[in-house]
Amino acid sequence: MAAPAEARAVLSAEGWLSLQPEAFQEEVYSRAGLVHVAAGDVVFRHGDPLGGLYGIVSGALLVTIGPPEESPQLLHVLGRGRWVGEGCFLVREPRRVGLQAATDAALLHLPLEAMDRMAIDEPLMTMRRIVQVLMGNLDILARAYSDFQSLDPDRRIAAALLRLNATPGAPIRMSQTDLGVLSATSRRPSACGASHPTG
Secondary structure, eight states: OOOOHHHHHHHTTSSGGGGSOHHHHHHHHHHOEEEEEOTTOEEEOTTOOOOOEEEEEESOEEEEESOTTSOOEEEEEEOTTOEEOOHHHHHOOOOSSEEEESSSEEEEEEOHHHHHHHHHHOHHHHHHHHHHHHHHHHHHHHHHHHHHTOSOHHHHHHHHHHHHOOSTTOOOOOOHHHHHHHHTOEEEEOTTSOEEEEO
């Protein structure tokens, strides 16, 4: 496998991989392949077997939580430049979240076997670099928890939009229902027939 030019152009300029040394980037690109998914496609589910890492080249992905016997709950929407799927490499346990395409999307997939081969020569540095993906995703969770503490629904909506817009200028593709979930708000009709968010 080898990453095509589109993936290189995007992921070398935005997100976690763009912050890594050039030699590491090239190793990722040489071992990863581009995957195309259609809106609604499931990339992986909570509890799925071990798998690799995904970087978003275009489109948007829904991150969901919840055990298999329950309906998944929306946790976040990831856009261009974001990476997800690091947990299997770090702890050797099944998927802890689900990942589904919100729109048609292009993903760069680095298989778990490739990650293991990369770690043979530089185990500590490879681990530290993958942990940076984890820390970036934990930062999103911490920020969301902090945002939820606001009693003002307008502030929660604005904060949710700021969390989603990791790449300035990139469109945010999501429904009002999903935005309501991410901001802990709902829509109710006003006296004049319009609707507005509420806590």
